[in-house]
Amino acid sequence: MINVDSLHLGRFVHVSIKLPVAPHWLCITREGQGMNIVKRGRAMWPKAQFAYRGDPRFSYCMHLPASAHSVGSKPRLLVAMHGSGRGCMAYRDALIPFAEANNVVVLAPLFPVGVLGDDNADGYKYIAEGELRYDHILLGMVDEISEIVGCPFDLFHLFGFSGGGHFAHRFYYLHPDRLASVTVGAPGGVTLLDNTRDFWIGTRDFAARFGTSPNLDAMRRVPSQLLVGAEDTQEFVYPPAVAHHAADMESLGKNRLQRNETLFRNWLDHGLPSERSVLPGIAHEGLRVIPAVEDFLARTISTTGS
Structure with a gap:
């Protein structure tokens, strides 16, 4: 004391x-x-991008609400994971009014393109890249923020859109015990809870790849939200030249809207507490889904207190 x-x-x-x-x-x-x-x-530079002390190849920006500095304050933590465009600061800035109103610290990591020198933009989306484990890097950043704020964040809320949605739902499979909630926004490819197919389409070899299998009991304790724009209907698959090409990708759906529904039905089939938001008039536009994310978070915080 x-x-x-x-x-x-x-x-x-x-x-x-x-x-x-x-x-x-x-x-x-x-x-x-x-x-x-x-x-x-670091709190003296509220708009800055900070090198992660555990591995300075990676960085983050953050927002500390004014109430976090009050005596006895116990802020919550929201991690906002960027997509392929790496717009971490834009997500941080968009979430500031919500953060101030709800005593929420915002952490927005930056996982750069080509961190291994090969211009790979997609490694973080699939959790592992070479010897890197992006889930472990995020958990290290959370520990660093806990030290900065002087408050432990045993649980935190996680939101990711597009490439960030790739990361968010796979992180959920690995670390449900660390999540107060998870929001998965419009990833281009989804991993189903399916022990008949290998990663990344399914989870049959999940334990061999990551050292653990999805813990369904723990996952059922985490409120989840899937969201996608109603106009996010561009059809695509990853071609054979792409490292994460999967021959049966189209079985998930032809576009992000359909794949979002496939994942939602898969989660409901496994008893996960999930809701789905299809947002009218929105295509693949991450910042425009923020109000739906904030609504879900406000309801979750009100219900669970976490």
Whole structure:
């Protein structure tokens, strides 16, 4: 516990700030007979992109709501995962009003194109790339944010759109015990809970690839949202020249709208608590789905308190 004694606010009072450790944004300075609390470290640069200390090839931006600096505050954490365009700052900025209204810290990672020097833009979408495990990198970033804020985030909300939706639902299969909720927005390809087909279409070899199988009991405790624009109807498959080509991709549906429905039905068949939002007048436009994400999050927070 940090004790701040004799804080001068026109008169002498005693203030106790109960924190397990001094967070990086907190600095106590003495001015004569009084003391001031000011921000320092990474919280001094609210719009910046920060290198991840665990592996500086990766970075993140964040938003700390004003209420996170209040004594006794217990903010929630929302991770917003970018798509192929790497628009992490745009997602962070779009979520700021919601974050301020709901005492939510926003973490928006950046997983660069070609981190192994081969211009691969898709590695993070499939969790593993060479020796890299993007799920572990995200969990390390969450730990780093916990240290900065001075608050543990044992559970966090996860939202991803397009390429971020690829990552989000596969992270859900691996780490449901870390999620307060998950929102999966319009990925181009989906992984079904299906032990008759290998990854990435199914999960038959999931344990061999990732060291664990999807824990359905744990997944059933996580509220989930699938969303897609009603106009997101461009038909495509990944051609043979693409590293993640799958010969039976069209069995999932011809476009993102159909694949979103296929995944939704698969989740319902496995008893997962999921809802689906098909948003009228929207094509493949990540920032335009933010209001639907915020509505789901507000209802989830109200219901679960997490």
